[in-house]
Amino acid sequence: MRTAAQPINIKVLLGDEEHDLVTYKGEYRSLMMLLFDRLYIEDFGECRGVGRCGTCLIEIIDGGPSLEAYDRNEEMTMMRLGHDTERCRLSCQIPIDDDLNGIKIRVKR
Numbered sequence: 430m431r432t433a434a435q436p437i438n439i440k441v442l443l444g445d446e447e448h449d450l451v452t453y454k455g456e457y458r459s460l461m462m463l464l465f466d467r468l469y470i471e472d473f474g475e476c477r478g479v480g481r482c483g484t485c486l487i488e489i490i491d492g493g494p495s496l497e498a499y500d501r502n503e504e505m506t507m508m509r510l511g512h513d514t515e516r517c518r519l520s521c522q523i524p525i526d527d528d529l530n531g532i533k534i535r536v537k538r
């Protein structure tokens with residue numbers, strides 16, 4: 430018997446707005462694709478997930494996956510942008526997975 434996918438709830442701060450998004454594991458390739466598709470953020474995710482443009486930057490305010498999972502592109506881009514805080518990530522490098530449930534993030538502009 431197949432079990433139903435569990436909803437993944439993500440709170441997003443974008444400027445003065447707060448959005449509550451619901452998705453499911455595997456619905457989007459990455460957190461960037463979810464934000465791009467649902468919130469229509471201008472100039473967001475320009476390299477479409479290669480990890481080089483830095484336009485998909487987010488700050489993790491509460492909860493979320495391990496922040497030590499930088500890959501090489503992400504690490505280089507973060508250094509180039511001068512964002513070396515542990516709470517900032519490229520959303521294109523974060524897969525949609527159950528461990529995102531309950532996370533609160535801010536889209537950096």
Ligand code: FES
Nearest residue numbers: 476478480483521
């Ligand atoms: S989409 Fe370009 S770095 Fe994430």
